[in-house]
Amino acid sequence: MSRSRQGSLISVRPDVKVVDCTLRDGGLVNNFAFTDEFAKDLYLANIKAGVDYMEFGYKASKEIFNPDKFGKWKFCDEKDIRAIVGDNKTDLKISVMADVGRTDYKKDILNRKDSVIDLVRVATYINTIPAAIEMLEDAKKKGYETTVNIMAVSKVHDEDLDGALEMLGESSVDVIYLVDSFGSFYPEQIERISDKYLNMAAKYNKKVGIHAHNNQQLAFANTIEALSRGASYLDATVSGMGRGAGNCYMELLLSFLRNPKYNKIAIMNFVEKHMEKLRQESPAWGFDIPYLLTGTMNSHPSSAIQFIKEGRTDYSMFYQELMDNVL
Amino acid sequence: MSRSRQGSLISVRPDVKVVDCTLRDGGLVNNFAFTDEFAKDLYLANIKAGVDYMEFGYKASKEIFNPDKFGKWKFCDEKDIRAIVGDNKTDLKISVMADVGRTDYKKDILNRKDSVIDLVRVATYINTIPAAIEMLEDAKKKGYETTVNIMAVSKVHDEDLDGALEMLGESSVDVIYLVDSFGSFYPEQIERISDKYLNMAAKYNKKVGIHAHNNQQLAFANTIEALSRGASYLDATVSGMGRGAGNCYMELLLSFLRNPKYNKIAIMNFVEKHMEKLRQESPAWGFDIPYLLTGTMNSHPSSAIQFIKEGRTDYSMFYQELMDNVL
Numbered sequence: 001m002s003r004s005r006q007g008s009l010i011s012v013r014p015d016v017k018v019v020d021c022t023l024r025d026g027g028l029v030n031n032f033a034f035t036d037e038f039a040k041d042l043y044l045a046n047i048k049a050g051v052d053y054m055e056f057g058y059k060a061s062k063e064i065f066n067p068d069k070f071g072k073w074k075f076c077d078e079k080d081i082r083a084i085v086g087d088n089k090t091d092l093k094i095s096v097m098a099d100v101g102r103t104d105y106k107k108d109i110l111n112r113k114d115s116v117i118d119l120v121r122v123a124t125y126i127n128t129i130p131a132a133i134e135m136l137e138d139a140k141k142k143g144y145e146t147t148v149n150i151m152a153v154s155k156v157h158d159e160d161l162d163g164a165l166e167m168l169g170e171s172s173v174d175v176i177y178l179v180d181s182f183g184s185f186y187p188e189q190i191e192r193i194s195d196k197y198l199n200m201a202a203k204y205n206k207k208v209g210i211h212a213h214n215n216q217q218l219a220f221a222n223t224i225e226a227l228s229r230g231a232s233y234l235d236a237t238v239s240g241m242g243r244g245a246g247n248c249y250m251e252l253l254l255s256f257l258r259n260p261k262y263n264k265i266a267i268m269n270f271v272e273k274h275m276e277k278l279r280q281e282s283p284a285w286g287f288d289i290p291y292l293l294t295g296t297m298n299s300h301p302s303s304a305i306q307f308i309k310e311g312r313t314d315y316s317m318f319y320q321e322l323m324d325n326v327l
Numbered sequence: 328m329s330r331s332r333q334g335s336l337i338s339v340r341p342d343v344k345v346v347d348c349t350l351r352d353g354g355l356v357n358n359f360a361f362t363d364e365f366a367k368d369l370y371l372a373n374i375k376a377g378v379d380y381m382e383f384g385y386k387a388s389k390e391i392f393n394p395d396k397f398g399k400w401k402f403c404d405e406k407d408i409r410a411i412v413g414d415n416k417t418d419l420k421i422s423v424m425a426d427v428g429r430t431d432y433k434k435d436i437l438n439r440k441d442s443v444i445d446l447v448r449v450a451t452y453i454n455t456i457p458a459a460i461e462m463l464e465d466a467k468k469k470g471y472e473t474t475v476n477i478m479a480v481s482k483v484h485d486e487d488l489d490g491a492l493e494m495l496g497e498s499s500v501d502v503i504y505l506v507d508s509f510g511s512f513y514p515e516q517i518e519r520i521s522d523k524y525l526n527m528a529a530k531y532n533k534k535v536g537i538h539a540h541n542n543q544q545l546a547f548a549n550t551i552e553a554l555s556r557g558a559s560y561l562d563a564t565v566s567g568m569g570r571g572a573g574n575c576y577m578e579l580l581l582s583f584l585r586n587p588k589y590n591k592i593a594i595m596n597f598v599e600k601h602m603e604k605l606r607q608e609s610p611a612w613g614f615d616i617p618y619l620l621t622g623t624m625n626s627h628p629s630s631a632i633q634f635i636k637e638g639r640t641d642y643s644m645f646y647q648e649l650m651d652n653v654l
Contacts, residue, residue, distance in 0.1 A: 009515060186583070187514060187548060188336060188555065216579055217541075221514060221548030228515065251616055252543055255623045256513070268616055268642040276640070289578055289595055296582045313603070315595040 003195045006230045012259045015207070015232040017052040020250060023073045024055040024097055025235075025242035030282040032057060032071025038274055039073070039084050042238065047092045048266035049254060053119055055095040056081055061104045075108075081116055093118035097149070098135060100128040105135050112143030119145040121177075126156045129164045133171045140172040147175035147209060147233065153193070154184045154298050165197065169204035175233050176206055178226060183215025183245055183295040187225040194226040201230075209233030212248050214240055215295025217287050219248040224256055238267060239275045244301030245291035284308060289315050297322050330522045333557045339586045342534070342559040344379040347577060350400045351382040351424055352562075352569035357609040359384060359398025365601055366400070366411050369565065374419045375593035376581060380446055382422040383408055388431045402435075408443055420445035424476070425462060427455040432462050439470030446472040448504075453483045456491045460498045467499040474502035474536060474560065480520070481511045481625050492524065496531035502560050503533055505553060510542025510572055510622040514552040521553040528557075536560030539575050541567055542622025544614050546575040551583055565594060566602045571628030572618035611635060616642050624649050 007013040022042060023034060039056075046054045057073030065074060072080045076096045088094060094117050098105055109120060120139040124132035132148055139146050148168055153161060168176055178190070178197050185193070190210075197208045210226035210233070212219040223234055236253040240246035251271065254264035290304035293315070299322060307318050334340040349369060350361060366383075373381045384400030392401060399407045403423045415421060421444050425432055436447060447466040451459035459475055466473050475495055480488060495503055505517070505524050512520070517537075524535045537553035537560070539546040550561055563580040567573035578598065581591035617631035620642070626649060634645050 005515070009513060186336060186551065188332070214544075216582070217544050217547050217576065220544050224513065249544065251619060255543070255619060265643045265646060268646070271616065272640045272642055289598065292578060292582060313599045315599055316592045319592060319595070 003198055003229055005228045007228070010258055013227070013232070014259075016227070016257065016259065017233045018050075018250075018253060018257070018262065019053040019055060019095065019209070019233060019235045020046050020051045020237065021055045021211075021235050021247065022237040022241055022250070024057045025237055025247055026285075027057055027071065027073050028243040029241060029246075029285045030071075030278075031069075032073040033282075034071060034073065036084065038278070041270055041274060043084050043092070045266045045270035047090050049250075049263045050259075050261040051092060051250075053093045053095045055097060055121070056084075057096065059096050059098045059103050059105065059108050059120075061102055061108070063104065064102055076117075078110060078115055078117075085116055088116045093145075095119040095121055097121045097123055098139075100124040100131045100135065103135070105138055109139060109142060109144075117144065119147065121147040121149055122173075123149045123151055125151055126153070126160055126164055129167055133167065133173075136171055136173045145175075146173045147177055148173045149177040149179050149209075149211060151179050152181045152300075153179060154182055161196070165200040169200050169206065174207060175209050176201060177209035177211050177233065177235075178231065179211045180213055180222060182298050182300060183213030183219065183291065184298040185212075185218070185222060186216075187218065187221050190222045190225045191229060194229045194231055198230045207232050209235065211235040213242065213295070213301075214245040214247060214287050215291040215301070219246070220252040220256075223248045223253060239271055239279075241275075241278075241285055244285065244305055245287050245295065246285045290318055293319055293322055330525055330556055332555045334555070337585055340554070340559070341586075343554070343584065343586065344560045345377075345577075345580060345584070345589070346380040346382060346422065346536070346560060346562045347373050347378045347564065348382045348538075348562050348574065349564040349568055349577070351384045352564055352574055353612075354384055354398065354400050355570040356568060356573075356612045357398075357605075358396075359400040360609075361398060361400065363411070365605070368597055368601060370411050370419070372593045372597035374417050376577075376590045377586075377588040378419060378577075380420045380422045382424060382448070383411075384423060386423050386425045386430050386432065386435050386447075388429055388435070390431065391429055403444075405437060405442055405444075412443055415443045420472075422446040422448055424448045424450055425466075427451045427458045427462065430462070432465055436466060436469060436471075444471065446474065448474040448476055450476045450478055452478055453480070453487055453491055456494055460494065460500075463498055463500045472502075473500050474504055475500045476504040476506050476536075476538060478506050479508045479627075480506060481509055488523070492527040496527050496533065501534060502536050503528060504536035504538055504560065504562075505558065506538045507540055507549060509625050509627060510540030510546065510618065511625040512539075512545070512549060513543075514545065514548050517549045517552045518556060521556045521558055525557045534559050536562065538562040540569065540622070540628075541572040541574060541614050542618040542628070546573070547579045547583075550575045550580060566598055566606075568602075568605075568612055571612065571632055572614050572622065573612045617645055620646055620649055
């Protein structure tokens with residue numbers, strides 16, 4: 001069923017929620033090596049900016065990942081979040097992401113009454129939906145808001161996606177995310193696929209979210225396309241910081257939204273204080289030709305990240321390698 | 328009249344023409360200080376890439392602009408173009424831009440039989456349409472293909488634009504361009520406005536072009552939005568080089584188009600050889616927060632260019648200044 005646009009370019013959609021993923025997706029760039037000052041200032045900027053959720057990072061298993069080798073936001077210990085937010089008596093809600101198969105969720109995700117976390121987002125591939133649902137039900141039972149983020153859907157067959165959406169529709173999850181992991185979708189495709197998600201969401205009384213990557217400079221365009229179809233949970237990061245080509249810029253998203261609660265200037269002040277410095281200290285992120293190539297070939301950005309890390313610029317050879325390895 | 332999408336994401340639209348504006352819009356960044364090697368390699372890359380038109384620059388009046396103060400592509404003397412292209416016995420056509428009021432077109436634009444130029448593009452504001460038409464008829468009489476590029480339409484009232492489009496419809500011009508000079512349009516607006524252009528074009532048997540700016544990281548998204556509505560002349564520049572936030576990346580556009588005549592690798596090889604070096608030598612271009620601010624405020628990028636040139640990063644103060652000066 002094709003849907004029509006929701007809202008207008010000058011009106012407020014009260015269902016919209018903005019989710020800042022800078023520490024989480026940005027942490028994939030710099031191995032979560034953020035200073036506490038950065039995290040604290042980002043928290044304060046998000047509050048001032050009217051951002052709805054701030055994702056601090058992952059709830060990764062310390063039995064799988066060695067805590068000596070990652071910054072603290074790979075694990076998001078309760079005490080580390082509290083060191084930044086105290087009891088978080090603000091309107092900004094706290095989110096963490098938990099990957100299927102990489103989280104000791106029964107142990108590491110506390111009951112919500114013992115945590116400052118509000119939202120648990122479960123990231124899954126299409127072939128681990130049952131495991132994702134188990135985690136989602138655990139989180140819901142513990143009292144959390146929940147989302148499920150189905151990654152790499154650009155590689156999923158329609159009938160498999162339909163089946164997964166039905167299973168998730170019947171679960172207790174609150175929000176189902178359309179995730180363009182490889183930055184391969186054009187707005188026309190986002191229009192069609194978000195309609196699919198939104199039709200399912202309407203049937204089961206769920207919300208839909210969008211998480212975009214900037215491989216083709218379309219992260220913002222795809223985010224507002226999904227928004228205009230009816231998606232309401234919108235992921236963004238400051239200066240687009242995120243794996244590979246990065247994400248939808250928070251600066252762009254807050255400039256687009258008309259709700260006066262959103263204040264882009266608070267984010268721009270944060271950018272002025274922190275982001276230029278971080279760009280110099282951290283590995284690169286953001287649009288570049290290698291990410292364009294993996295994006296258009298619907299491929300994981302890891303090979304492009306490696307290409308850039310090695311200082312290579314022989315794009316045509318990289319393209320040949322991709323064709324051998326990807327298609 | 329609302330229109331439907333033309334073509335699909337996997338088909339070829341034979342009406343599409345790709346126009347490389349790197350020397351022309353990029354020349355606004357570096358005062359046209361391109362080496363002859365750069366121009367020649369770009370010419371050869373465009374031929375290999377299957378690009379349809381290469382715009383060499385402006386036909387500016389030497390009585391208004393001092394040739395000692397600008398690179399040669401501000402003026403595009405016949406001999407300078409021929410030094411790069413010879414007699415241009417290729418499928419790549421040669422374009423120049425002529426600004427209303429800044430070109431001695433009667434003298435400086437030769438008869439086509441005496442020139443390697445194929446296409447004359449007349450840039451005009453809404454209030455100089457009659458002067459533009461005079462120039463267009465002169466160029467048509469001399470034998471050229473012609474386009475008219477109505478700048479800054481984001482500031483034009485609908486009824487004025489309708490009137491201008493009717494006047495141009497009745498002229499001999501071949502292509503009418505939708506130009507988002509300030510990078511202020513969202514794809515939803517491009518959809519509506521390009522439908523307006525396309526309806527007029529259908530009435531008068533004209534083509535429609537799109538020239539986008541990247542203030543909101545939407546230059547590519549807006550270009551393919553206009554394309555999917557039916558626009559067929561598509562402006563792009565290598566690495567998006569162009570005034571302020573720059574333009575639609577040629578790399579992105581050629582990756583999107585499915586016609587096998589287009590070869591993005593030829594452009595990527597050119598990028599590898601020239602663009603990193605040029606980025607280091609030239610003033611900056613490309614998306615940045617000051618351009619986002621002028622874009623969302625539908626304002627000329629000159630203040631943002633100045634802000635960046637001065638090395639300022641106090642975005643919130645710049646925003647206050649813009650509100651005083653623009654609104």
